[in-house]
Amino acid sequence: MVDVKLENVVKTFGDTVALKGINLYIKAGELFTLLGPSGCGKSTTLRIIAGLDFPDSGHIYFGNEDVTYLPSSKRGAVLVFQNYALWPHMTVFDNVAYGLKLRKLPKEEIKRRVEWALELVKLKGYENRYPTQLSGGQQQRVAIARALVVEPKVLLLDEPLSNLDAKLRLEMRSEIRRIQRELGITVIYVTHDQEEAMAISDRIAVMNVGTVEQVGTPRDIYERPKTEFVASFMGKTNVIPAKVVERTGDRVTVEFDGIRLDGLHYTGKEDEVVIVIRPERVKLKPVENAISISGIVDLVEYYGFFIEVVGLFGEERRIIARTISDRDVEGLKPTQPVTFYVNRDDVIILPRQKR
Numbered sequence: 439m440v441d442v443k444l445e446n447v448v449k450t451f452g453d454t455v456a457l458k459g460i461n462l463y464i465k466a467g468e469l470f471t472l473l474g475p476s477g478c479g480k481s482t483t484l485r486i487i488a489g490l491d492f493p494d495s496g497h498i499y500f501g502n503e504d505v506t507y508l509p510s511s512k513r514g515a516v517l518v519f520q521n522y523a524l525w526p527h528m529t530v531f532d533n534v535a536y537g538l539k540l541r542k543l544p545k546e547e548i549k550r551r552v553e554w555a556l557e558l559v560k561l562k563g564y565e566n567r568y569p570t571q572l573s574g575g576q577q578q579r580v581a582i583a584r585a586l587v588v589e590p591k592v593l594l595l596d597e598p599l600s601n602l603d604a605k606l607r608l609e610m611r612s613e614i615r616r617i618q619r620e621l622g623i624t625v626i627y628v629t630h631d632q633e634e635a636m637a638i639s640d641r642i643a644v645m646n647v648g649t650v651e652q653v654g655t656p657r658d659i660y661e662r663p664k665t666e667f668v669a670s671f672m673g674k675t676n677v678i679p680a681k682v683v684e685r686t687g688d689r690v691t692v693e694f695d696g697i698r699l700d701g702l703h704y705t706g707k708e709d710e711v712v713i714v715i716r717p718e719r720v721k722l723k724p725v726e727n728a729i730s731i732s733g734i735v736d737l738v739e740y741y742g743f744f745i746e747v748v749g750l751f752g753e754e755r756r757i758i759a760r761t762i763s764d765r766d767v768e769g770l771k772p773t774q775p776v777t778f779y780v781n782r783d784d785v786i787i788l789p790r791q792k793r
């Protein structure tokens with residue numbers, strides 16, 4: 439178990455600046471996720487932590503040790519790839535034993551450790567199978583066992599579940615969480631799936647074109663996004679461009695599409711803003727301390743465990759409300775009048791991001 443620190447890590451590939459000075463602190467024993475869209479630099483960051491690639495400048499520390507230029511085999515971080523990269527001509531046992539054989543450990547110890555790792559990933563009894571005789575999820579487990587058997591200080595997982603079907607993905611992500619807790623190991627996990635990141639992580643770093651936009655617990659990131667990018671990346675949400683037209687202390691009045699909302703908390707300097715409101719915070723009945731917006735129903739969508747009402751307001755502004763109560767939407771039909779209510783404390787105003 440070790441903590442990991444990245445200090446001003448810069449990495450370029452030709453003209454592409456993949457990492458623009460990344461700073462991160464990952465606590466010992468936490469499951470830390472790098473979350474962001476394709477091409478934002480997640481894999482590059484992971485490869486640099488693994489020692490499979492080196493930064494142009496900046497440093498990586500494991501505990502107090504500067505490992506920036508330490509070869510991968512010497513730093514005790516193991517990377518599990520998206521495609522598992524198992525040896526097709528080796529049995530499950532030999533795949534998992536591979537790293538231990540390289541280290542020339544005694545046969546008995548190798549056997550003991552491989553058994554331990556296979557038990558951990560619930561693959562006891564599969565020792566003599568070949569990778570082609572395993573399902574995707576089982577192959578993924580072998581890859582994880584192979585990484586864990588060398589007792590790494592840090593386990594790095596790059597989109598480990600993206601080749602699995604939806605159901606197996608849910609199962610495997612709980613498995614990864616269980617194993618991480620059982621071993622108390624530091625895990626750095628990469629995904630572009632915000633729901634997966636929220637479910638599995640102690641903390642998340644949201645990345646955007648080579649920078650880290652925000653680091654926090656899943657709740658922090660979801661409920662208190664610090665930038666427009668983070669707000670809109672974390673699930674389906676209402677992000678409405680608006681303008682600050684009045685200020686009284688830390689309260690403002692904003693305007694969009696001919697609609698004015700007053701008494702909202704905002705202390706930023708910029709007048710060009712976005713209003714962020716999570717759909718589940720938009721209510722179809724009056725609530726305390728609320729702003730209200732009246733318009734017409736555009737759509738009512740049934741998702742099983744929740745229902746969404748899309749309202750149409752002002753000049754073509756669509757806002758989504760989400761409810762788990764059938765009663766809330768009883769009789770609501772497209773083109774009918776509707777009023778949405780949002781507690782002022784549930785409205786987040788952020789400076790509009792430059793595009």
Ligand SMILES: Nc1ncnc2c1ncn2[C@@H]1O[C@H](COP(=O)(O)OP(=O)(O)OP(=O)(O)O)[C@@H](O)[C@H]1O
Pocket residue numbers: 451452454455456474475476477478479480481482483630
């Ligand atoms: N070996 C390379 N040569 C040139 N450019 C590269 C190389 N590796 C990565 N890049 C570029 O660096 C940027 C970051 O790539 P990276 O693979 O880290 O993204 P990512 O966040 O892992 O994306 P994805 O979700 O698609 O895997 C991208 O613009 C990519 O094209």
Ligand SMILES: [Mg+2]
Pocket residue numbers: 480481482
């Ligand atoms: Mg990647």
